[in-house]
Structure formats: C-alpha cells, structure tokens
Amino acid sequence: MKISLCNEVLAGMPLEKQCEYAAGLGYDGLEIAPFTLGDTPDMISAAEAARIRGVVESFGLVVTGLHWLLVKPAGLSLTDPDAALRARTLQVMDRLTGLCAGLGGAVLVHGSPGQRRIADGETHAVALARLQDALAHVAKTAASHGVVYCIEPLSSRETQILNTVAEAAEVVRAIDNPHLRTMIDCSAAGFGESEPVPALIDRWLPTGLIGHVQVNDPNRRGPGQGEMAFAPILAALKRHGYAGTIAVEPFDYVPDGPGAAAFAAGYLRGLREALA
Secondary structure, three states: OEEEEEHHHHOOOOHHHHHHHHHHHOOOEEEEOHHHHOOOHHHOOHHHHHHHHHHHHHOOOEEEEEEOOOOOOOOOOOOOOOHHHHHHHHHHHHHHHHHHHHOOOOEEEEOOHHHHOOOOOOOHHHHHHHHHHHHHHHHHHHHHHOOEEEEOOOOOOOOOOOOOHHHHHHHHHHHOOOOEEEEEEHHHHHHHOOOOHHHHHHHHHHHOOEEEEEEOOOOOOOOOOOOOOOHHHHHHHHHOOOOOEEEEOOOOOOOOHHHHHHHHHHHHHHHHHHHO
C-alpha cells in the first residue's frame, strides 16, 4: 500500500518544496486539497494540471487523489434549498473530478461537512435526498474520467448527514455505480463508529465499498501521536490485500506541519516494513 501526505499539511511551502520535502521523508505521493492550488481550483486548465502533475512526478511522487473538495470557491452547498446553488456546486464537483484525472489521481474524497449541512427549516430526509442525487450525478462523471469518488462518513461532531460507514454504504449501494464508494477516516471513525477501526476494516473492506483510507488520530493529530494504535489497522488492511493508498491527514500539526509529516512518515513506514 502507498503512503500519501495530504498536502495542506505543508501549505506554507510552494508546491515544489512540498514535493521535495515529502519525497525526502519517503512518502509515495501527495493527496491534494484543491484549495491549496488557488481560489478557483475547478477552473484549472488541462495544461496547468499537466504542469502540476509533472512537478509532482519529477520528485518521484504521484498525485494519489484529491480531498477537502468544496472549500473553494466559497459558498457551495449540495443540500441548500437553492437549486441554482446546488447546480453550481455540482458543476464544481464535475470539474474537480476532471482535475483529479488530469493530475493522475485515482480517488476523490468528499468530506466537506459544511457543504452538506441541513439548512434551517429543512429535514434530514430532504437534505439526504439532495446529497444522494448529487452523488449519483458525480458517480457518472467519475466513471467517464476513470476515477473513484468517495463519500466520507464524518462524525456527528462535524455533520448531521452520513456519520458512519454503514450509513454511507447504504447510499453507495442505492446508487450502484462502482465509481462511487465510501471510505474510512480513522479520526472520524474513532468518534462515530461503535467498533474499532480494524474491525471496521474486517467488516467493510471485503464488500468492495471502501475506496480509500485516511490515517489520523481521534485527537486530530497525525497517526502515532495519540491513543489510537495503527499497527492493527495496517495489519487489517494487509490481511484483506488492500492495495490502495493510506493518506496522512492530521488537523492539529504538532509540533508543526513539517514536523507532523515527518513523524507520520517514520511511524507508518516502520509499520509497513514490519508487516512486509
């Protein structure tokens, strides 16, 4: 399995320096947050995407995918009563799906809790139906680009909709497109799931519905910087032949972004080597 770094961890550096630093730590790739590429990342041209891809690959890395998709442009929503706003958001999602393919990425992670919140006066059922319609649409776009779009379960601390893998899997099954899957975020699972992450992997990875894994501690720091043990998590992934990427996504950078990236790289590479 590949180990990727979510690039906003190094957002204080230019892309070239991010790549140089991540490669030096032994990462296999970058998982890019589109907002780090500018205020309108959905408008990045095919030529610019090819240039970015070339920069990343010149350091021996790959773009493994995109995440944190709907931060920019500002004001997006898939659940708002305003149909025009929802249509604009879908347009951005379509363009970002194309961007992912242009960068050489394989997977998009749709977390974006603020853009799936239940609007005042709306019901959970109505908001969920709108989200499901949007995901059915973008699944077709993902298929046309040969990538996988993953809806991320997030704990109730972050969103009111799709808080567990089981809830997300129900939506994925209803849409029934292999280019739409769900995923496991270890931090979110630590809050939202009733079973530990290794058991979650044992239950869900064999279904084929899991398209990606992000590694972070429930304390919001990087893997190995809290109470969650990641050796059993990587062992479970290996047990089921997981050949995808695990992406390092801390939110609380201790001691700082570069330091958190370095700690996670050493910790995870050591675990991966021990399991080889």
